[in-house]
Amino acid sequence: MTTTPETFPDDFLFGAATASYQIEGGAREGGRGPSIWDTFCATPGKVVGGDSGDVACDHFHRWEEDIDMMSELGLQAYRFSIAWPRVQPLGTGEFNAEGIAFYRAIIDRLKSKGITPMVTLYHWDLPQALDDQGGWLSRDTVDAFAVYARRMAEEFGADVDMWATLNEPWVAAFVGYGAGAHAPGHADDAEALQVAHHLNLAHARAYRAMKEVRGDLRIGLVNNCHTPRPWDPSSDADRAAADHIDALANTMFHDPFITGEYPAVLLPNTAHLTDWSFLHEGDLEEMQGQVDWFGVNYYASHVVRHNPNKGKESSKLATLADGHKAGANSPWPGDEEIEFMPPTGKITAMGWNVDPSALHAHLIKIHRETGKPIYVTENGSAWNDSIDEDGRVRDTDRVDYFHGHIGAVLKAIGEGADVRGYMAWSLMDNFEWAQGYAKRFGIVHVDYDSLERRWKDSAYWYQEVVRQRAVVPVEQADALAATPPRTF
Ligand code: NOJ
Numbered sequence: 001m002t003t004t005p006e007t008f009p010d011d012f013l014f015g016a017a018t019a020s021y022q023i024e025g026g027a028r029e030g031g032r033g034p035s036i037w038d039t040f041c042a043t044p045g046k047v048v049g050g051d052s053g054d055v056a057c058d059h060f061h062r063w064e065e066d067i068d069m070m071s072e073l074g075l076q077a078y079r080f081s082i083a084w085p086r087v088q089p090l091g092t093g094e095f096n097a098e099g100i101a102f103y104r105a106i107i108d109r110l111k112s113k114g115i116t117p118m119v120t121l122y123h124w125d126l127p128q129a130l131d132d133q134g135g136w137l138s139r140d141t142v143d144a145f146a147v148y149a150r151r152m153a154e155e156f157g158a159d160v161d162m163w164a165t166l167n168e169p170w171v172a173a174f175v176g177y178g179a180g181a182h183a184p185g186h187a188d189d190a191e192a193l194q195v196a197h198h199l200n201l202a203h204a205r206a207y208r209a210m211k212e213v214r215g216d217l218r219i220g221l222v223n224n225c226h227t228p229r230p231w232d233p234s235s236d237a238d239r240a241a242a243d244h245i246d247a248l249a250n251t252m253f254h255d256p257f258i259t260g261e262y263p264a265v266l267l268p269n270t271a272h273l274t275d276w277s278f279l280h281e282g283d284l285e286e287m288q289g290q291v292d293w294f295g296v297n298y299y300a301s302h303v304v305r306h307n308p309n310k311g312k313e314s315s316k317l318a319t320l321a322d323g324h325k326a327g328a329n330s331p332w333p334g335d336e337e338i339e340f341m342p343p344t345g346k347i348t349a350m351g352w353n354v355d356p357s358a359l360h361a362h363l364i365k366i367h368r369e370t371g372k373p374i375y376v377t378e379n380g381s382a383w384n385d386s387i388d389e390d391g392r393v394r395d396t397d398r399v400d401y402f403h404g405h406i407g408a409v410l411k412a413i414g415e416g417a418d419v420r421g422y423m424a425w426s427l428m429d430n431f432e433w434a435q436g437y438a439k440r441f442g443i444v445h446v447d448y449d450s451l452e453r454r455w456k457d458s459a460y461w462y463q464e465v466v467r468q469r470a471v472v473p474v475e476q477a478d479a480l481a482a483t484p485p486r487t488f
Contacts, residue, residue, distance in 0.1 A: 002414050002415045002416070003414060004407075004410055004411045004414040005410060005413065005414050006470060007468070007469045007470045008410060008413070008469045008470070009413070010469075011420070012413075012419075012420060012421060012422070012469070013076045013077040013116060013375075013420065013421035013422070014074075014075065014076050014077070014421070014422055014465065014466040014469070015075045015076055015077030015078050015079060015115075015116070015118065015421065015422070015423045015424070016070065016073070016075055016078060016079070016423055016424045016425075016426065016427035016443065016462075017078075017079035017080070017118075017377060017378050017423040017424065017425050017426060017427065018059070018078075018079070018080050018081075018426055018427050018428070018430065019080070019081045019120070019123035019124070019167065019430075020080070020081045020082060020083035020086070020123060020125055021035065021037050021053045021056070021083065021123065021124065021125040021431065022053065022056060022057075022123075022426075022430040022431045022432070022433075023056050023057040023059040023427075023428070023430045023431070024053070024056055024057075024059045024060045024083060024086075025053065025054060025055040025056040025057065025058045025059065025060050025061075026058070026060025026061065027052075027053060027054045027055075028054075029060060030060070030086065030096075030098045030099055030102060031086075031089060031096040031098045031099055032083065032085055032086040032089065032096070032099060033085035033086075033088075033089025033090055033091075033096075033127050033128065033129065034085060034127070034128040034129075035083065035084070035085045035125035035126055035127060035128055035183075036124075036125070036126045036127075036128055036131045036135070036183035036184045037052075037053060037124065037125050037183045038052070038053070038054075038128065039128055039131075039183065039184070040182070040183035040184065040185055041053065041054075043185070046183075046185060046434065047433075047434050047435075047436050048325070048434065048435050048436040048438055049436045049437070049438060050436075051431065051436030051437050051438075052431075053431045055448075055451075056430060056431050057428055057429075057430055057446050057451065058451050060102070062451070063102075063105070063106055063109075064109060065453075065488055066427070066428075066453075067106070067109045067110060067113060067115070068113075069427075069444065069453065069488070070110075070113070070115055070427065071113040071114075071115065072463075072486070073443075073459060073462065073463050073466070074463050074466040074467055075115055075466065076114075076115065076116060076466065077115060077116040077117075077118050077162075077421060077423065078110055078115050078116070078117060078118065078427075079118040079119075079120065079164075079377055079378075079423045080106070080117070080118075080119065080120070081119070081120035081121070081122070081123035081125075081167065082103055082119060082120070082121055082152060083099075083125050084121070084122065084125060084126065084127055084148055085125060085126075085127040085128070086099035086102065086103075087099040087100050087103065087148070087151075087152070088127065088148055088151070089127065089129075090127055090129040090130075091126070091127030091129050091130035091141070091144050091148070092129070092130070092144050092147070095151060100155055103119075103155075103156065104155070104156070107119075107156060107159050107160060108159075111159060116162065117159070117160050117162070118160075118162040118163075118164070118375075118377075118421075118423070119152070119156065119160050119162070119163050119164070120163075120164040120165075120166075120167050120222065121145075121148070121149055121152060121163065121164065121165050121166070121206065122145065122165065122166045122167060122172075122202075123167040124167065124168075124171070124172055124176070124182070124183070124433075126141070126183075126184075130144060131184050135184055135195075136172065136173070136176075136177070136195040136198050136199060136202075137177075137191060137194060137195060137198070138198075139198065139201075141198070141202070142198050142201050142202040142205060143205065145165075145202040145205070145206055146202070146205035146206045146208075146209045147209070148206075149165065149205075149206035149209050149210050150206075150209035150210060150212070150213060152210075153209070153210040153213035153214060153217060154213050157210070157213055157214040157217055158214075160217075161216060161217055161218050162218050162220075163210065163217055163218065163219045163220070164219075164220050164221065164222045164295055164377065165202070165203045165206045165207065165219065165220075165221055166199055166202065166203055166221060166222065167222045167295075167297075167377075168222060168223060168224040168297060169196060169199035169200065169203070169221075169223070169253055170196070170223065170224055170226075170248070170249055170253060171224060172195070172199060173192050173193075173195040173196035173199055174192045174196065174248070174331040174332070174333075175327065175331050176195070177191045177192045177194075177195045178191070178192030178327075178329060178330070178331045178332075178333060179326075179327030179328065179329050179330060179331035180327040180328040180329055181325045181326065181327030181328075181331075181434050182433060182434060187327060187328040187329035188329070189270075189273045189274070189329070189333035189334075190273050190274040190333075192331070192333055193270055193273065193274050193276070193278075193333055194274065194278040196252060196253075197278055197279055197283070198278070200252075200253065200256055200257075200287055201283055201286065201287065203221050203257075203287075203290070203291070204256075204257070204286045204287040204290040205286070206219075207219050207290040207291065208286075208290060218292045218293060219291070219292050219293075220291060220292055220293035220294055220295050220372075220375070221253065221257070221291055221294060221295065222294075222295030222296075222297060222377045222378075223250065223253045223254070223294065223295065223296065223297065224249075224297040224298075224299075224378075225249065225250055225296055225297065225298050225362045225366075226245060226246070226249035226250065226302055227301045227302060227355075227358035227361060227362050228241075228242040228245035228246055228249070228302050228303070228304045229242060229301065229302070229303050229304070229358075230242040230303075230304065230305065231303050231304065231305030231341060232305065235305075235306070237305075237306035238304070238305045238306050240265075240306065241304045241305055241306045241337075241338040241339075242304050243265055244265060244269050244332075244334060244335070244338060245302070245304055245332060245335075245338065246263075247262075247263040247265050247266045247269070248266070248332055248333065248334075250365075251263040251266075251369070252266055254294065254366070254369060254370050255369075256284055256287040256288065257287050257288065257289065257290055257291040257370075258288070258289075258291075258369070258370050258371075258372075259288070260284045260285060260287065260288030260289075261284060262279075262284070269334045270333050270334045272334070273333050273334060291372065292372070292373070293372050293373040293374065293375060293420075294366055294370055294372050294373075294374050294375075295374075295375050295376075295377030295378075296359075296362060296363065296366060296374055296375070296376050296377060297376075297377055297378035297379070297425070298358075298359045298362060298376065298378070298379050298405070299350075299352055299378075299379070299380070299381070300343065300348075300350075300352035300353050300354070300355060300358075301353060301355040301357075301358030302340060302341075302343075303340075303341040304338055304339065304340055304341065305338075305339050305341060306337055306338065306339075307337060307338070307339040308337045310337065310338070310339040325433075325434035325435060346397075348381045348382055348383060348397075348401070349381075349382040349383050349384050349439055349440070350381075350382050350435075350439055352381070354381070354400075354401055354404065356404035356405045356407065356408040357408065359376075359379070359405050359408045359409070359412075360408035360409075360411050360412050363376075363408075363409065363412035363417045363419055364412055364415060364417055366417075367412075367416070367417040367418060367419075372418070373418045373419075373420050374417065374418060374419045374420065375419070375420055375421040375422075375423070376409055376419065376421065376422045376423060377421075377423050378423060378425040378426075379402075379405050379422065379423070379424065379425060380398070380401070380402070380424055380425035380426060380441050380443075381397070381398055381401040381441065382432070382439040382440055382441045383395060383397045383398055383440070384440075385398075385440050385445060385456065387445070387454070390483050390484060391454070391483070391484035391485055391487075392457060392481060392483055392484070392485055393445050393454065393455075393456035393457060393485070394457050394478075394481075395456045395457055395458045396457065396474070396477065398443070398456070398458040399457060399458045399461045399474050399477045400474050402424065402458060402461070402462065402465075403471060403472075403473075403474045406422060406465060406471050407471045409422055410471060424443060424462060425441055426441045426442050426443075427442060427443065427444060428442035428443070428444040428445070428446050428453060429441065429442035429444070429445055429446040430442065430446070442456070443455075443456055443458045443459040443462055444456060444459050452487055452488070453487065453488055454485055454486070454487045455481075455482075455485045455486040455487075456485070457477050457478070457480075457481040457485075458477070459485075459486075460477070460480040460481040460482065460485075461474075461476070461477040461480055461481075463480075464476070464480050
């Protein structure tokens with residue numbers, strides 16, 4: 001019998017997360033080169049409302065106030081990403097001193113406020129020049145990434161010890177190259193599998209390069225998790241469907257780094273789509289052991305079943321299950337007979353269900369399968385927020401969501417999972433990729449005309465969670481919030 005502790009361990013890190021393209025703006029300032037997301041956004045029909053990250057939250061100019069806000073919130077850690085094209089505009093060759101200085105200033109200010117920086121090297125904004133030469137389909141991009149990673153370790157390694165190489169390689173590969181709903185917008189099953197493998201290799205090579213610079217860096221890989229449960233657990237076919245999705249979504253991005261193998265079902269299940277000749281001898285050996293921790297980004301759970309007669313609608317649902325907008329193709333190679341069931345229960349503005357039990361189950365699974373320290377590197381929800389007459393954003397659904405999920409983390413810790421931190425997604429509303437600005441995930445509201453920041457009720461509630469290091473009751477949210485709320 002295990003019991004859930006009352007509070008989080010003393011060294012557990014509470015923070016919030018963002019990503020460069022989603023908040024920075026300043027797309028053509030400071031010597032930044034174009035990325036595949038600039039190109040994708042400029043392509044009609046790709047992003048809802050024709051939105052782009054050109055201005056985003058204007059963090060490029062407001063980073064100082066934003067860090068002050070993190071400090072007021074009491075955050076102990078801040079997870080953000082470096083825009084590769086800001087520090088190395090073409091992805092190879094010259095580095096950009098101005099871009100490096102921008103991140104140096106952010107890191108310095110965070111540290112002066114006692115906030116631990118957690119830096120992600122790749123949150124999907126690949127330099128366009130690399131895409132012009134094949135992007136992640138090319139092994140040259142893998143090697144370019146290791147060069148970039150080494151340089152970042154040289155620049156910042158003395159001040160940052162928590163690093164993530166890639167954010168959600170599943171999305172980069174299967175939504176970007178498989179479904180076509182994200183940049184660079186390819187829709188090809190075989191390409192998606194090749195890119196997924198190259199991303200794994202890129203992680204391994206970056207890991208080694210950075211460790212050569214400083215052996216004490218703690219370098220992890222951040223995966224979005226899917227929790228495919230079989231529709232009928234007593235059906236072999238439904239369980240096989242869930243195993244296939246688990247292999248594509250989860251284990252193909254863990255196993256190589258732990259066991260030096262891809263999950264057993266992966267190659268046979270996709271052999272009709274690709275001959276896997278992109279998997280070279282020695283690649284898996286390069287990957288084995290090359291990870292210090294795993295990041296878990298969790299949003300929603302999934303139920304799948306075997307259905308030999310599934311219609312096109314199901315593939316669309318499969319894409320929507322990730323909220324990344326329906327693409328031209330399914331993001332799940334080999335899913336010809338696998339159906340994603342429509343979500344049930346409470347549904348967020350992204351169309352995702354609310355299911356803290358699956359986060360708990362996933363943390364236990366990752367703990368058992370990898371034995372590595374885990375950080376919840378993203379967790380949060382989008383709702384149709386509105387500003388009340390008194391200026392408040394009473395986002396009770398978001399508070400409720402956080403309450404359930406932070407509770408699930410504490411429960412997993414009580415059962416022995418080595419979870420060391422929780423980063424709320426997101427610090428503030430931002431550019432939600434193919435969904436543009438329509439979906440709001442922030443604990444701080446952003447007015448995209450004036451760029452004013454406004455604390456939502458959830459910001460006050462989360463501030464109290466961090467202060468107490470406990471799962472504060474939802475009912476206290478109203479009293480914790482100030483009227484009018486903090487704005488700047
Ligand atoms: C995970 C991604 O890392 C992040 O960029 C995105 O905004 C959230 N999911 C919500 O979709």
